[in-house]
Amino acid sequence: MRTRPLLPPELREPRIHPRGPRPRRPAWILVPYHRMTDEQWTILSIYLPMPARGRPCDLRARMDAIFRVAVTEGAWRELPADYGKWRTVARYFQRLTNEGLWERLLVALAASAPGSVLRGMEGWICRAARRAIRIRGVGLIALARRLDLLRALPGPPFMVADPDLSQIIMRLPLARRFRRWQRDKNATLEFLRGLKSLHSLAGGRRSIPRLVRETWL
Numbered sequence: 001m002r003t004r005p006l007l008p009p010e011l012r013e014p015r016i017h018p019r020g021p022r023p024r025r026p027a028w029i030l031v032p033y034h035r036m037t038d039e040q041w042t043i044l045s046i047y048l049p050m051p052a053r054g055r056p057c058d059l060r061a062r063m064d065a066i067f068r069v070a071v072t073e074g075a076w077r078e079l080p081a082d083y084g085k086w087r088t089v090a091r092y093f094q095r096l097t098n099e100g101l102w103e104r105l106l107v108a109l110a111a112s113a114p115g116s117v118l119r120g121m122e123g124w125i126c127r128a129a130r131r132a133i134r135i136r137g138v139g140l141i142a143l144a145r146r147l148d149l150l151r152a153l154p155g156p157p158f159m160v161a162d163p164d165l166s167q168i169i170m171r172l173p174l175a176r177r178f179r180r181w182q183r184d185k186n187a188t189l190e191f192l193r194g195l196k197s198l199h200s201l202a203g204g205r206r207s208i209p210r211l212v213r214e215t216w217l
Contacts, residue, residue, distance in 0.1 A: 027075075027078050028073075028214065029071050029072055030072060030073070030127075030214055031071040031123035031127060032123070033067065033068060033071045035064045036060065036064055036067075036121075039117055040117055040120070040121060043117045044063065044121070045059070047104050047108060048096070049099045062084065062088075062089055062092050064083065065079055065083035065084050065086075066093050067124040067127075067128060068080070068083055069086075069089070070127040070128040070130075070131060071123070071127050073210055073213055073214050076089065076093075093128075093131070093132075094135060097132040097135045097136060102129040102132040103140065103143055105129070106126075106129060106140075106144060106147055107143075107147065109125055109126075109149065110148070110149060122151065125152075127151075129144065129149075129152040130153070138161055139163075141160060141162075141163065142162075142164060145162065146164070150217065154208060154213055155205070155216050156212070156216055158201060159204055159205040159208050159212070160204045160205075160208075161202065161203055162201060162204070163202075165201060165202040166203075169195070169199065172195075174195075
């Protein structure tokens with residue numbers, strides 16, 4: 001087998017890659033958005049924690065910035081400059097999340113009547129709660145499911161973990177079924193296959209494609 005001789009580095013032609021790094025797609029606004037009205041801010045401010053001591057800030061502007069990022073699937077650094085510094089907004093969002101703001105808002109949203117001010121902000125609140133799941137974990141997922149606010153889930157329910165289903169599986173009479181293994185093997189195998197499917201549903205998908213996250217509700 002003949003091989004092509006290698007040329008010294010100074011005589012080699014530069015290799016041209018036809019495909020360079022893909023440019024990052026700008027984040028789309030997935031929910032109709034505008035800055036909060038006075039009425040919306042009055043209602044929302046009831047649920048905000050007391051501001052910490054320190055330099056005063058415009059809380060309304062920061063909440064506008066949080067919702068502006070929340071209605072997209074983009075990163076915090078993609079926040080438009082006229083909404084403020086994205087690092088400051090991201091830190092404030094993390095603080096609000098750790099203080100349980102989104103749980104309070106979801107409970108209030110579920111209890112509010114159709115056509116109320118909070119219901120008009122449902123898309124913003126649910127989208128922000130999706131981001132808070134990354135910090136709060138499955139507890140926030142379980143709350144959204146119990147309140148039937150599926151818009152707050154990061155994807156379709158069959159792709160997202162179900163903590164309540166996990167508890168139901170743990171309470172199944174597995175020991176009784178396995179004691180009957182010798183008497184009815186086929187039925188036990190069918191039971192195990194169904195149990196495996198339930199475990200898959202309870203655990204959810206490891207990752208949800210971005211396009212699915214964007215188009216979910």
